[in-house]
Structure formats: C-alpha cells, structure tokens
Amino acid sequence: MSTTAAYPAPAQAPAPESGQAPAAEFGHAPGQAWNPTPGPAPVTEGRALGLSSLVLGLVSIFAGWTFFAPVAGLVTGIMALSREPANRTMAIWGIVLNAVMIAGWVLLGLLFVGLGLALVPFAFVL
Secondary structure, X not given: OOHHHHOOOOOOOOOOOOOOOOHHHHOOOOOOOOOOXXXXXXXXXXXXXXXHHHHHHHHHHHHOOOOHHHHHHHHHHHHHHHHOHHHHXXXXXXXXXXXXXXXXXXXXXXXXXXXXXXXXXXXOOO
C-alpha cells in the first residue's frame, strides 16, 4: 500500500493574476488590485489645544505657577471644546483643573484682602 494514496493532496489557492497580491498578505480583497504606492496618510485631528489645557492645569496645580497659566489653560480648554470634538475629555479635564486653580487664586486674594482690612484699625496705633 502506498503512503501517498492514504492522504489526499492539500488544496492550493489560485495564483494571483499579474498586478494583484495575495489577499492574506496585504489585507486586500481577492479581486482588488495591489497598489505598491499608497495614497496620502489619513488626516488626524489636532490635539494641541486640549492637551495644552490639560498640561497647563496639571502643572499649575502641582508646580504652583502664576495666575496667568491657569487663565491661558482655561481659554485653550474652552477653544478645544469647539475645535476638537474628538479631544473633548482632555479639554474638560483641563477646564476643570484650571478653574480649580483660578478659584484657589481668587480665594487666596480674598483672604489677603480680608486680613488686610481686618488689620487696618490697628495700623494707625502708635
């Protein structure tokens, strides 16, 4: 008995026609022609405004930057909400962090003004 007769020959895929690549190798449909030079890269949406708002908010809280960095972060976060809809989460977090930092600066300023006004009667005592 022959060993080749017991096992059938494996089925082979048809050879690609000229100008076509195998479907599994390049991810093309079997009848689609293979193009070795792809078109331009797809355009990705910008992330600069939302990311800068988030970074300014984080750095303002952890590094204690001035009053102007959270204001700039708040403005860029609001601009990112309308210009970068795919980047909405970063923009919202940037707005929240910058608003918290601005509120902290405002409360600190009110505290200094309140303490200053409370100490005014004692300032004229000689």
